[in-house]
Amino acid sequence: MKKIIIANWKMNPDTELEAVSLTQKIDSENLIIAPPYPFLGAVRKSQKLSKLGAQDVFWEAKGAYTGEVSVTQLKSLGVQYIVLGHSERRILGETNDAVVKKVKAVVSLGLIPVICIGDGLSDKIAGRSEVAVMDQLMPTIEALKSFKSGKIIFAYEPVWAISTQKDAKPDNPENARNMILKIKNKVLDEGLKGLEFHFIYGGSVNGLNAGGFLKYDEIEGALVGGASLKPDELTRILKI
Ligand code: PEP
DSSP states (O other): OOOEEEEEOTTOOSSHHHHHHHHHHHOOTTEEEEOOGGGHHHHHHHOSSSEEEESOOOSSSSSSOTTOOOHHHHHHTTEEEEEESOHHHHHTTOOHHHHHHHHHHHHHTTOEEEEEEOOOHHHHHTTOHHHHHHHHHHHHHHHHTTOSSEEEEEEEOOGGGSTTSTTOOOOOHHHHHHHHHHHHHHHHHTTOTTEEEEEEEESSOOTTTHHHHHTSTTOOEEEESGGGGSHHHHHHHHHO
């Protein structure tokens, strides 16, 4: 099976010119590029093989919501995938409730949510990683029960493994696989008929360690932050 690689550029690069140049260097068939909002149009125009993603969205369809962006607006630019509930957004105050509203808005319009769930360092230290992950997973499962079709990606991203966190280390691939299996089993137990699910890992994935994660059938891809801004690194991941 082809793996899904999602390049989350976060708030990088600085200019549209750099975004276009980076796209041209990494453009590849099973890659989804999620640039910052202002560069979506330019990246789309430079893509020949990859697909377009966004890093967030607002749940309302239109109206007086200064600074927000709707699913329809993103769709009109060619966006197919939308990252939701990224830990960097949760740290800024995004709640499970907001993530649920966004999931519903995205699936309603036929786009694919990439729902990020993960345990923090304090959860890991306290031995409550699974509880923390399930606390984020369950509300989205409830939200998905009203849909009869759609494709959903869950990204297991332990917060302590994200490269910008202090002393970040990637998860051990075996642990990541085990947590993904727990997430997958929970999702499948709920009998959500008609929906197609995929499960990926994110957290300090690079050209050197990607093979350790992607060798497992249960890890269907990777959400890549820092390394996605380095064409050589990303190319190595894509080759794997
Ligand atoms: C991310 O931002 O989702 C991520 C996994 O970042 P990094 O690869 O830099 O750890």
